[in-house]
Amino acid sequence: MPWTTEEQQEAQAVYREMALTHFPGDVKLGLNLGFYRTFAVPSIARVLAGTGKLTRQPRIRAKATGELMYTLIEHGLDTGEGEAAVQKLIRLHSGLAVSNEDFVYVLAAFCITPIHWIDTHSWRQTTQAEKSATHTFYSLLAERMGITDVPESFEEFTTWMDAFEVRIFRSTAEGHSLVTATRSLLSDRMPRLLSPLADGIFTCLLGERLRNTFELPRPGLLVRGLVSAALRGRRFRMRRARTHGPSSRAAAPAA
Template identity: 25%
Template structure:
């Protein structure tokens, strides 16, 4: 007779559950410690030596393997939060890029593609610098007319650095470590440099920052102060927010849209909600959303094994197709740049979209042939800016962007 037969069934079940919980915790924290040990940044003094290449590697792991869902939603919300600044939302309304149904979905897809391209690959990779160069060209069209201020650019940069950290620390199974936050600060400092953003509004701009963590904290502090004076109620904000919310609720049945809008409102703080001119959600909806997020956090911490590398998350193809074009690999509203293959046209998502009367890859004019980085952007700019793009990309490639961005004061 085995020893297990002498133990009551309920005790075996409890032992199995406890063992599984222990295994989940063990594997999750073991991987955290392994990642920490992989890089030579053990003390605060070491952070000052962090290279942009290492910062990129750490951030990519966090966003594609460790916290893919939360960081993606945080980046989407970072873009949404910029619409609480009237100077930003007014430009989007006047250009109709996010305030008109005809353009909103494509503009959202184009923005996510350029951001994904410079976050997914090494700082010295051609695709990375091509995406930054194209983004700089598109911004320059409005900067030349003084329609985009440096404050708007710096504020947007601050949100893309800070929102993922804030969301992870609130909603994930663990908080980010100092080394990870330092990596995020280092990475986005290098992006700001490549975009020629001025940091003169930051207190340490004259003598430089100690490290990426110092830069992150100062940038985040400036961002909060900027919101106090610049995030004000405006019809421009509301119009842009309404169209973006419509994209977020694209697949939600019409009868449930009011509930969906209330859920979106729960993710806003009071200042943003007032700037968007949105009503506060009912207390029951607020409590319900917070409960779901808390349960998710606990389930990940105690019941979920760590995500394996082969299930890493990404939204763009890793390799070009035979025509040299890239594709999105997932979509939420309209299928911009989605390849018209068997999985995308006949998979479960495509069937659900079809049954809801929504477009699927390969239908309509959603560019299922993919994209070239130098053509990403509004339709009117597809064939424009090639010379500026090549000059900008060549300049960035020559800069050797994989080193430490704090070695030179900007």
């Protein structure tokens, strides 16, 4: 889909504001959850586990990936910093036994998972402008990386992603090894008091489709109730802070 230079810049600005100002914690968590979804794709899990980098040094690898993504978000795709980050992504992924469809799915996971998390658990839902800007950002990234056949709207991308997961998600030894190696990236952020429940909370955050794919035990009723109550309380506190706090004006929804 062709975009004018002005449309590209506007979309990146809307996505940047959403990710860095309106929903900073939600987007970061959503990107992490999106990354976990890629472990359920056998071909992607095979490549990620095969390099050994993510299983041996999960924190270092996750930090490096996050820094690249946030360089693109903060600086834009067409600045010097952004272009360098895109070229590094291309080098890192060149020669890997991953199909174009798999690369489209990775972009879908990063594009759609944070939006779904925000719409379900954050202080307000995203606007249509924010959804469209997010889709445009990842479509532009796809163009620059030579990835083709990205669906042409956020809604079409969401439908495509769901159908892909139903068709492709499978339990594999590689996927299990990646989940085991990286689960501490989320569980270590939990308060020490909740450490005995960390595995169950982690599984709740992954959601039912990933839990079933990875064949993880369903968390008990106590843990599910605790997570649900904590997320509702978090949403209430965030809404109250946005409504009554000094940042309420800056946090108004994008038009």
